[in-house]
Amino acid sequence: xxxxxxxxxxxxxxxxxxxxxxxxxxxxxxxxxxxxxxxxxxxxxxxxxxxxxxxxxxxxxxxxxxxxxxxxxxxxxxxxxxxxxxxxxxxxxxxxxxxxxxxxxxxxxxxxxxxxxxxxxxxxxxxxxxxxxxxxxxxxxxxxxxxxxxxxxxxxxxxxxxxxxxxxxxxxxxxxxxxxxxxxxxxxxxxxxxxxxxxxxxxxxxxxxxxxxxxxxxxxxxxxxxxxxxxxxxxxxxxxxxxxxxxxxxxxxxxxxxxxxxxxxxxxxxxxxxxxxxxxxxxxxxxxxxxxxxxxxxxxxxxxxxxxxxxxxxxxxxxxxxxxxxxxxxxxxxx
Amino acid sequence: xxxxxxxxxxxxxxxxxxxxxxxxxxxxxxxxxxxxxxxxxxxxxxxxxxxxxxxxxxxxxxxxxxxxxxxxxxxxxxxxxxxxxxxxxxxxxxxxxxxxxxxxxxxxxxxxxxxxxxxxxxxxxxxxxxxxxxxxxxxxxxxxxxxxxxxxxxxxxxxxxxxxxxxxxxxxxxxxxxxxxxxxxxxxxxxxxxxxxxxxxxxxxxxxxxxxxxxxxxxxxxxxxxxxxxxxxxxxxxxxxxxxxxxxxxxxxxxxxxxxxxxxxxxxxxxxxxxxxxxxxxxxxxxxxxxxxxxxx
Numbered sequence: 292x293x294x295x296x297x298x299x300x301x302x303x304x305x306x307x308x309x310x311x312x313x314x315x316x317x318x319x320x321x322x323x324x325x326x327x328x329x330x331x332x333x334x335x336x337x338x339x340x341x342x343x344x345x346x347x348x349x350x351x352x353x354x355x356x357x358x359x360x361x362x363x364x365x366x367x368x369x370x371x372x373x374x375x376x377x378x379x380x381x382x383x384x385x386x387x388x389x390x391x392x393x394x395x396x397x398x399x400x401x402x403x404x405x406x407x408x409x410x411x412x413x414x415x416x417x418x419x420x421x422x423x424x425x426x427x428x429x430x431x432x433x434x435x436x437x438x439x440x441x442x443x444x445x446x447x448x449x450x451x452x453x454x455x456x457x458x459x460x461x462x463x464x465x466x467x468x469x470x471x472x473x474x475x476x477x478x479x480x481x482x483x484x485x486x487x488x489x490x491x492x493x494x495x496x497x498x499x500x501x502x503x504x505x506x507x508x509x510x511x512x513x514x515x516x517x518x519x520x521x522x523x524x525x526x527x528x529x530x531x532x533x534x535x536x537x538x539x540x541x542x543x544x545x546x547x548x549x550x551x552x553x554x555x556x557x558x559x560x561x562x563x564x565x566x567x568x569x570x571x572x573x574x575x576x577x578x579x580x581x582x583x584x585x586x587x588x589x590x591x592x593x594x595x596x597x598x599x600x601x602x603x604x605x606x607x608x609x610x611x612x613x614x615x616x617x618x619x620x621x622x623x624x625x626x
Numbered sequence: 627x628x629x630x631x632x633x634x635x636x637x638x639x640x641x642x643x644x645x646x647x648x649x650x651x652x653x654x655x656x657x658x659x660x661x662x663x664x665x666x667x668x669x670x671x672x673x674x675x676x677x678x679x680x681x682x683x684x685x686x687x688x689x690x691x692x693x694x695x696x697x698x699x700x701x702x703x704x705x706x707x708x709x710x711x712x713x714x715x716x717x718x719x720x721x722x723x724x725x726x727x728x729x730x731x732x733x734x735x736x737x738x739x740x741x742x743x744x745x746x747x748x749x750x751x752x753x754x755x756x757x758x759x760x761x762x763x764x765x766x767x768x769x770x771x772x773x774x775x776x777x778x779x780x781x782x783x784x785x786x787x788x789x790x791x792x793x794x795x796x797x798x799x800x801x802x803x804x805x806x807x808x809x810x811x812x813x814x815x816x817x818x819x820x821x822x823x824x825x826x827x828x829x830x831x832x833x834x835x836x837x838x839x840x841x842x843x844x845x846x847x848x849x850x851x852x853x854x855x856x857x858x859x860x861x862x863x864x865x866x867x868x869x870x871x872x873x874x875x876x877x878x879x880x881x882x883x884x885x886x887x888x889x890x891x892x893x894x895x896x897x898x899x900x901x902x903x904x905x906x907x908x909x910x911x912x913x914x915x916x917x918x919x920x921x922x923x
Contacts, residue, residue: 362756387758398752400745402680414672415757421672423679452683 311376312337313475313508314344314361319370321356329368330356332531338524340475341506345519348528349616354512355395357528358480361510362392375475388416391469392478397461399468401454405445408453409436409468416472425450439467459490463497470501476508477501483515491515516609527612529619543611549583551590554600561596568593579604669759670767677738677771681778691734691779692786695726699791702849714851716885720794723787724879725848728872730783731776731807732814733839738772739818740835743828761917765819772818773811780807799881806878809898810871813905817867819912823919842868852891870900 314337321331331353338344346354359365361372363383372379375389399408406425410432414421419432426433440446445460453461462482469477479498483491495518501507511522519525520539527535527542535542554577555561565572565580570590573579577600582590587603681687703722711718745751754764787793821838825831843849845859846868855863863869873890874897880886 364752364755384758387756390756392752392756394749394752396749398749400676400680400750400753401748402683403676407676407679411672411676412753412757415669415754415759417668417758420668421675423675 311373313340313375314338314510315371315373316357316361317371319357319360319372320368321353321360321365322368329531331360331367334370334528334531334533336526336533336536338476338508338510340508341502342523343502343509343511343521345522345525346510346512346528347516347519347525347612348512351530352528353531354528355480358392358478358510358512362390362478363387388472389475390478391472391474391476393462393465393469393480393482395480395484397458397465399453399461399465402452404450404452405440405456405464406436406449408464409439409471412468413471418472435471439471442467457490459486459494462486462490462494466494466497466501470507474507476510479509479511479513481512481514483513483518491518516607516612520608525608527615529616530623534619535615539608542615543606543608548581549606550604551580551582551587552600552602552604553578553580553598555596555598557596561594561598564594564596577602666760666763669757670763670770673754673759673764673767674771674774677741677768678774678778680741681775688779691730692782695723695730695783696786698849699723699726706850714888716888717792717794718851720787720792720885721851721876721889722849723783723791723793724876725846725872727780727783727787727807728810728875729843729846729848729868731773731780731810731875732817732868732871734776734779735769735772735811735814736818736821736835738775739768739815739822740828740831741772742768742822743825743831746826747828762913765913765916769812769815769819772815773808776811776814777807794880794883794885796879796882799878802878802881803875806875809901809905810875813867813871813901813908816905816907816909816912819916820908821912823912823915826919842866845869846872847891848872851889867901867904870897870904873897874901 316337317335319331319334320329322329334353334357346357348354356365360367360379361374363379363386367379374386377383377385377389379386400411403411410419410421410425410428413419413432419429422428425436436449437446440449445456445464448455453464456464466477466479466482483494486494498509502509511519513519522539525535525537525539525542526533537545553561561578562574565578568590570580570582580590583603591601699719699722703718706722707718714721742751745754784793788795821831821835825834841862845852845863845866847863848868852860852863852869869891873892874894877886877890877894877897880889
C-alpha cells in the first residue's frame with residue numbers, strides 16, 4: 292500500500308492524463324465474509340479511454356464482483372484501482388460522478404414515470420436542481436428529456452409509469468439515464484440478458500452510436516460472445532483469475548487455429564494425395580486441415596483430385612472462449 | 627444551452643432519421659454540464675420528494691391509511707366507550723383518536739423507511755447507492771420524505787377525528803402539534819433505520835414488525851388508558867417507546883382541557899427527553915450499521 296501513497300502525492304503531468312488509461316486495476320482481491328475462496332483473486336488490467344472493454348467468464352467467475360468494486364458499491368479486500376484519474380479508496384465520490392452503470396437487473400423505480408426516474412437521476416447527480424414537476428424544471432432539462440424521449444421513441448409514454456414498459460425499453464431508458472451525467476465510463480453488466488433478439492440488436496445499434504458520438508469508454512460483461520467480437524480488448528475470468536486477455540483477434544489466433552475444409556467425390560484419392568504431400572488432416576464428414584492464410588492457395592494449387600467442397604473456417608470468439616475455459620477447468624480439477 | 631435550442635424543433639418530427647438521431651445524441655452528450663446548488667441539499671430534497679411522489683401515485687395506500695384507523699377506533703373504543711365511558715370520566719373516543727394519531731405518525735414513517743428494503747429487492751438501491759450523494763443525505767431524505775407522507779395522513783386522521791370522534795382540539799395546543807408530530811415521525815423513522823440495518827429482506831422485516839408493533843398498541847396506551855396496571859405490565863409499559871410518544875402528543879392536544887390530569891400519564895418534559903433520546907440512539911446506531919452493511923459484504 293506504500294506505493295499507493297507515494298503515487299498519490301506525485302504531481303501529475305498534464306500530458307500524462309491523456310495517456311493514462313481510464314481504468315487501472317492492480318492486484319485486486321475480494322474475499323467475501325465466510326467464503327473459503329477469493330471471489331476475485333489478484334486481478335490486474337487496464338482499459339484505455341474510449342475503448343470497448345469486455346470482461347467474460349462463466350457464472351461465478353467474479354465478473355459482477357469486479358464491477359461492484361469498480362463502481363464503488365463493494366469494498367475490495369486488497370488491491371489498487373484508479374478510475375478516470377481518481378483513486379478508488381480515497382476518492383470514491385469523484386469516481387461515482389464519473390461513471391454510469393446499467394446493472395444486471397433493471398434499477399428503475401417501477402412506480403415512477405420514465406420522466407420522474409430521469410429527473411431523480413439528474414437531480415441526484417447535481418445536473419439540475421430538483422423541482423416537483425416536469426413543467427417546473429429548467430428549460431434545458433425539458434429540452435434534453437424531450438430529445439431523449441424522441442431518440443428512444445418513448446415520447447408517448449414519457450409520463451407513464453415505468454412498469455408499463457417492455458424489457459428492451461427499460462434497458463434503453465437505463466442506458467440513457469446512465470449517460471445523462473456524461474460519464475467517462477459506462478459499465479454494462481450483462482445488459483442484454485433476457486432480451487429478445489430484436490431488442491438486443493437495437494440496443495447494440497444504439498450503443499454503437501453512443502460510442503461513435505462521445506469518448507465514453509464502455510465496460511461490458513456479457514454471456515453473448517458474438518457481442519464481443521467488436522470489442523477493443525477482452526479479458527476472460529475464471530474462478531476469480533484472469534485466464535486470458537487481448538483483442539478478440541489475438542485470442543482467436545493464439546488459441547484456436549483457422550482451418551481448411553475439403554471434400555471430394557473421390558475420397559480415397561484425396562486421402563492418398565494429402566498423405567503424399569505430408570499435410571496433416573482429420574477425416575470426418577469432411578477433411579479438415581490446419582491450413583490458413585496464403586498456405587490455402589499453395590495447397591489447392593498442388594492438389595489434383597477433383598474437389599466438391601472448399602471452405603475456410605475462421606473460429607469464432609465463442610470457440611476460443613470455450614477452449615480457454617475448458618482448459619482452465621481441467622487444470623483446476625487436476626490440482 | 628444555445629446548442630440545444632436549435633434542434634428542439636427538428637426533434638418533433640415523428641420518424642427522425644438515423645442521422646437526426648445521431649445528432650440528437652451528440653447534443654445530449656455534448657451539452658455543457660451544470661454544477662448547481664448544494665449537491666447534498668439537492669439530493670436530500672430529491673430523495674424526500676420521491677417518497678411523496680410515490681405516495682401520491684398510489685391511491686390505495688391513501689385509502690388504506692384512512693380506513694384502518696377508523697376501523698380500529700370504531701371496533702375497539704366504540705364498545706369501550708359505551709360500556710366504560712362513564713366510569714373513565716372522559717371521552718374514550720377522543721383518547722383513542724389521539725393515540726391513533728401518534729401511532730400513525732410513528733408507524734407510517736417506520737413503514738416508509740422499510741421501503742428501502744423493497745428498493746433493495748427491486749434493485750433500485752443500486753441507483754441510489756452509486757449516485758454521488760452522501761449516505762446521510764439518503765437516510766435523512768428518506769426519513770423526511772416518509773415523515774411528510776405520514777403528516778399528510780395525520781392531517782386526514784385529525785380532520786376525521788374533529789368531525790366524528792370528539793378529537794379534543796385546544797387552541798393553545800395547536801401550534802405545538804406540528805413540531806411534536808414531526809418528532810414522533812422522526813422517532814418512527816429512526817427506528818426504521820435501525821430495523822433496515824438489522825434485516826436484510828423485506829420478508830424478514832415484515833415478519834418481525836408486527837411483533838414489535840402490536841405489543842406497543844396495547845402497552846403504549848394507544849387505545850386503552852394505562853392506569854392501575856399490575857407491576858409486570860406496568861414495567862413492560864414503561865419500556866414501550868410508543869407510550870412516551872402518545873403521551874407527549876396527548877399532553878399537547880389536551881393542554882388546558884379539564885381531562886388533562888386524567889389522560890396524561892407523566893410530565894411532558896420526561897416524554898420529550900425519552901422520545902428524543904430513543905430517536906437519536908436508533909438513528910446513530912442504525913445509520914452506522916446501514917452504511918457499513920451496504921459496502922462490506
